[in-house]
Amino acid sequence: MCFKLPELPEVEVIVRDLKVNVVGQRISHIEIFTPRLLQGISAQEFSASISGETVRSVDRKGKYILFYFNSMVLEVHLRMTGRFFFSLPQRPIDKFTRAIFHLHGEKKLEYHDIRKLGTFKLFRKEDIIKAPSFQLGIDPLAGNFSLTTFESIMREKPASRIKSFLLNQKNIAGLGNIYTDETLYRAKIHPMTRVGHLGKDEIQILYNSLRDVLSEALKFRGTSFSDYRDLWGKRGKFQDFLRIYRRSGETCPECDQVIIRQVIAGRGTCFCPGCQRQK
DNA sequence: CTCCGTGCCTGTGAGC
DNA sequence: TGCTCACAGGCACGGA
Numbered sequence: 386m387c388f389k390l391p392e393l394p395e396v397e398v399i400v401r402d403l404k405v406n407v408v409g410q411r412i413s414h415i416e417i418f419t420p421r422l423l424q425g426i427s428a429q430e431f432s433a434s435i436s437g438e439t440v441r442s443v444d445r446k447g448k449y450i451l452f453y454f455n456s457m458v459l460e461v462h463l464r465m466t467g468r469f470f471f472s473l474p475q476r477p478i479d480k481f482t483r484a485i486f487h488l489h490g491e492k493k494l495e496y497h498d499i500r501k502l503g504t505f506k507l508f509r510k511e512d513i514i515k516a517p518s519f520q521l522g523i524d525p526l527a528g529n530f531s532l533t534t535f536e537s538i539m540r541e542k543p544a545s546r547i548k549s550f551l552l553n554q555k556n557i558a559g560l561g562n563i564y565t566d567e568t569l570y571r572a573k574i575h576p577m578t579r580v581g582h583l584g585k586d587e588i589q590i591l592y593n594s595l596r597d598v599l600s601e602a603l604k605f606r607g608t609s610f611s612d613y614r615d616l617w618g619k620r621g622k623f624q625d626f627l628r629i630y631r632r633s634g635e636t637c638p639e640c641d642q643v644i645i646r647q648v649i650a651g652r653g654t655c656f657c658p659g660c661q662r663q664k
Numbered sequence: 665c666t667c668c669g670t671g672c673c674t675g676t677g678a679g680c
Numbered sequence: 681t682g683c684t685c686a687c688a689g690g691c692a693c694g695g696a
Binding site for chain 1: 687688689690691692
């Protein structure tokens with residue numbers, strides 16, 4: 386099976402490139418081919434709100450992408466298979482093209498989504514604090530994501546299992562299944578461990594592991610198995626450096642035990658029973 | 665409070 | 681070879 390969902394590093398790569406390439410650009414018009422992604426509002430209403438508007442800034446909150454216009458904000462979540470890319474004027478739409486933003490000249494920003502689970506939500510600027518992207522926990526790339534902050538957030542949820550804790554966007558924003566498994570493996574923590582059972586030293590190791598995994602993934606422009614691409618259709622390279630995710634059945638290079646896969650917090654979870662012992 | 669199941673989706677690939 | 685069907689998981693929601 387080949388797939389990849391965009392998590393924090395992938396969305397960060399997309400947003401950095403969008404900042405350079407679409408900020409300051411005017412949207413001449415928008416085509417919507419799959420109205421379901423608009424979550425209730427009509428394609429006409431959506432198009433009328435944004436057509437003719439200039440993109441003032443692009444931002445990321447967790448896995449959400451925010452496009453700021455003059456008076457409106459568009460909040461996009463790519464979910465499992467959503468992606469943006471620039472395409473040539475003559476490129477025909479395919480069955481997975483869900484929307485096209487027509488920019489200055491004949492430039493097109495396409496939104497492509499095999500499974501149609503992505504969402505586009507419009508907010509007036511003054512209402513943006515009501516948006517889902519504003520109800521999230523701290524972003525691990527934010528300047529104030531310190532060890533002290535991380536520890537205090539963890540102390541609030543002692544009964545949570547660490548895997549659930551890291552996946553919950555209201556605690557830490559942006560982690561999905563891949564990066565939680567990678568982080569826990571590096572920190573040598575069993576995914577079922579209660580947050581309250583982790584000592585100060587383990588929290589420090591977890592914090593460092595999380596930062597390392599995310600910064601390395603960013604350096605390689607994200608993880609691509611099949612679906613994820615940047616704005617130019619290029620793959621990330623971090624999949625070659627994943628140590629635990631999708632490696633069940635392989636031998637752990639650290640301890641020679643066989644990596645196992647088990648459903649934890651409702652997700653397929655890969656971990657090493659030798660390195661990540663449950664306390 | 666935390667956990668669990670369900671629904672949304674469709675390409676993939678294991679198994680018959 | 682061709683078909684069926686469980687599975688992948690981010691998030692919202694309802695209920696235990």
